[in-house]
Amino acid sequence: MAGISGRWCKINTLFPTTYQRVSDAAGRYAGTLRNFNLDVRLYLVTSALFGFTIFGGIYFTLLNLYLLRLGYDPQFAGLINGVGQVIFGLCALPAGAMGRRWGSRRMLIIGFGVVAVGYALLPLAEFVPSIQTGWLVVMQAVGQIGVSIYFVNGAPFVMTVTQPTERNHAFAMSGALLPLTGFAGSLVGGLLPGFFAGLSGASAANPAPYRYSLLLAAGLMALAVVAMLFTRSPAAAPPAATETKEKVPAPVGIFVWLFLVVLLRVIGEGDVRTFFNIYLDDFLQVPVAQIGLLLAVGQLLAVPAAMVMPIFAKRWGIKATYLIGSWGMALSFLPLALVPHWAAAGAGFMSMITLLSIARPAVVAYQMDISPPGWRTIMAGATSTAVGLGWGIASLSGGYIATRYGYSALFLSAAAVTAAASLVFWLVRPPVREQPDSF
Numbered sequence: 001m002a003g004i005s006g007r008w009c010k011i012n013t014l015f016p017t018t019y020q021r022v023s024d025a026a027g028r029y030a031g032t033l034r035n036f037n038l039d040v041r042l043y044l045v046t047s048a049l050f051g052f053t054i055f056g057g058i059y060f061t062l063l064n065l066y067l068l069r070l071g072y073d074p075q076f077a078g079l080i081n082g083v084g085q086v087i088f089g090l091c092a093l094p095a096g097a098m099g100r101r102w103g104s105r106r107m108l109i110i111g112f113g114v115v116a117v118g119y120a121l122l123p124l125a126e127f128v129p130s131i132q133t134g135w136l137v138v139m140q141a142v143g144q145i146g147v148s149i150y151f152v153n154g155a156p157f158v159m160t161v162t163q164p165t166e167r168n169h170a171f172a173m174s175g176a177l178l179p180l181t182g183f184a185g186s187l188v189g190g191l192l193p194g195f196f197a198g199l200s201g202a203s204a205a206n207p208a209p210y211r212y213s214l215l216l217a218a219g220l221m222a223l224a225v226v227a228m229l230f231t232r233s234p235a236a237a238p239p240a241a242t243e244t245k246e247k248v249p250a251p252v253g254i255f256v257w258l259f260l261v262v263l264l265r266v267i268g269e270g271d272v273r274t275f276f277n278i279y280l281d282d283f284l285q286v287p288v289a290q291i292g293l294l295l296a297v298g299q300l301l302a303v304p305a306a307m308v309m310p311i312f313a314k315r316w317g318i319k320a321t322y323l324i325g326s327w328g329m330a331l332s333f334l335p336l337a338l339v340p341h342w343a344a345a346g347a348g349f350m351s352m353i354t355l356l357s358i359a360r361p362a363v364v365a366y367q368m369d370i371s372p373p374g375w376r377t378i379m380a381g382a383t384s385t386a387v388g389l390g391w392g393i394a395s396l397s398g399g400y401i402a403t404r405y406g407y408s409a410l411f412l413s414a415a416a417v418t419a420a421a422s423l424v425f426w427l428v429r430p431p432v433r434e435q436p437d438s439f
Contacts, residue, residue, distance in 0.1 A: 039161040039231045040170055043154070044177060046112065046224040050150065051178040054143075056299065057185020058192065058217035059119060065193075066210035067136070070126060076133075082395055083137055084144040089388020091148040096381020098149075104157035104377060105231060111149030112224040118142030120218035123211040152384045156376040159368050161231070168310035168318070168365050175361035176306035179353075183299040189213065250375055255382045258367050261425045262386040263393075265326060268418030269356060270394025271401075271410055272333060276349055279336075279407045286342045294346045298353040305357035312358065318366045323426055325359030330418040337411035348411075 036044075051057055064077045099107045122139035125132045155171070162170050192213035193204060202208045280286040280294070312321045332351035335344040371379040402410045 036166065036170065037161065040158070040166075042227045042231050043108075043157060043161070044170075044173055045227045046108070046150075047154075047174045047177045048181045049220055049224045049227070050112075050115075051181035052185035052188075053217040053220050054115065054119070054147065055178050056182025058189035058213060060182070061186045061189035062193065062210050062213050062217075066123065066207055066214060069205060069207040069210060070132070080136060080140050082392065084140050084147075085388050085391045085395065087141045087144040087388075088148045088151075089385045089392065091145050092152050092384035092388060093378070093381040095149045095152040095384070096377040096379070099153040099156060099377030099380075100374065104153040104160065105228065107149055107153040107377075108157055109225055109228045111146045111153065112221060112228060114146030114149065115143055116146075116218050116221040116225065118144075118146055119221065120215060123214040123218075126207055126211070148384060148388075151387075152380040153377060155364050155368050155380050159373070159376060167368075168313050168361075171361040171365045172306050172309045175309070175357060175364075176303045179299040179302035179306075179357070183296060185217075186296070186299075189217075192216065250378070251371065254370060255379060257424070257428050258363075258379070259382045259386045261421050262363070262383045263390045264417045264421035264424065265329070265359075266387050266390025267394050267397075268329065268333070268414040268416075268421070269352070270391045271398045271414035271417075272336065272349065272352055274391075274395055275398050275402055275407070275410060276336075276345070279402075280342060280345060283407055284340065284342050284345065290342070294342075294349065297346075298350050301350055301354045302357035305354040306361055309358050309361050313362060313365070318362055318369070319425075322359050322362040322366060323422060325355045325362060326418065326422040326425065328355040329359065330415045330422060333411050333415035333418065337408045337415065340408075 053059055063080075067077045067080065095107065095111070118139050118141075122136060122143065125135045125139070128135050154174070158167065158170050158174070193209040196202075196209035196212040197204050197206070200208060200212070276295075280290075309321065312324070316324070329352050332348050332355060335348035335351075339345075367379050367383060368376055398410055401413060
């Protein structure tokens with residue numbers, strides 16, 4: 001009895017201590033979020049708007065359905081999406097060069113404006129029937145130019161308006177907002193055509209309700225321009241602390257190294273993201289509603305995963321945090337490849353999304369920290385180019401592999417290239433400048 005009583009006292013003492021530690025860490029985390037300045041908060045507003053409308057939101061949900069109602073087939077829908085990926089990748093380095101010359105804040109204003117204009121003009125294609133197909137392709141390209149400008153210049157802007165102690169939190173919050181608001185936007189997007197059909201009296205098979213929904217999404221993106229206009233131009237650093245363009249040469253080796261790491265990781269991610277729903281529908285015969293549920297749960301899991309990234313970075317370091325997430329992603333593809341059941345596929349997909357949501361903001365924060373300030377937009381441009389090319393390679397090669405060799409081979413190849421990305425990152429790791437404690 002004495003032994004049991006002693007153990008109970010230890011357990012009873014341990015729980016309050018653990019609870020207090022967790023409570024203190026949560027309080028420090030929340031305090032950091034509350035201390036974000038106005039510029040950071042406005043930038044997070046733009047992230048929320050982008051996720052709700054474009055990134056997984058209204059446009060992501062309805063664009064292909066709009067194209068089908070215009071009379072196009074799925075092959076053309078694939079072409080439109082493929083054009084967007086290629087344009088995104090090709091524009092990333094020029095967007096970085098312009099950000100380096102004119103500043104990331106100015107480029108974000110321009111980028112959000114281009115997104116709003118391109119995606120407002122796209123659903124007007126039915127009013128120009130003689131050039132409708134070309135109009136759709138060109139306006140998709142215009143919209144993706146704006147998206148590329150945003151992705152390239154967003155992280156450098158965050159670096160200029162945050163303190164070192166809060167940067168990881170800002171990147172994590174932005175990374176969490178995209179899937180969270182994307183999830184909300186996809187739900188709203190599913191309801192909007194019916195809403196506009198009721199208002200206009202048009203059939204749900206008519207393109208008009210979808211046109212109005214897409215125009216609403218573009219209008220909401222215009223609010224991102226307004227939000228950025230209320231931010232302040234980042235103050236210049238003191239001369240002694242500034243690494244000028246003239247004094248600091250381009251870190252070409254770092255550019256090439258991280259380009260390869262991101263390219264390989266995105267190919268693996270793209271193979272799974274692009275063909276996951278097709279695998280469930282075509283090979284496993286899973287009901288569409290169940291597929292939608294698995295995708296939605298995956299998006300929701302991304303939110304807390306992204307938010308805990310700074311905690312892991314504090315405990316293990318930013319490099320180790322990315323490596324753990326990246327290696328974990330490679331392992332998460334194995335259930336998809338080896339167990340032909342919807343539960344295994346869902347578990348693998350959700351594991352990938354969770355680990356990716358930790359790894360992606362970690363590598364963004366890492367690449368910004370190891371880059372000289374004058375070269376951060378070029379670094380972001382290089383890795384964004386890798387993202388665009390990676391998705392393009394995944395889309396083109398993945399269909400061939402799945403058709404010729406089967407889905408198991410596709411997911412095994414995704415695991416292999418993701419593991420290769422982790423290995424390249426582990427083998428070549430330049431030192432990162434130490435940041436003050438965030439907790």
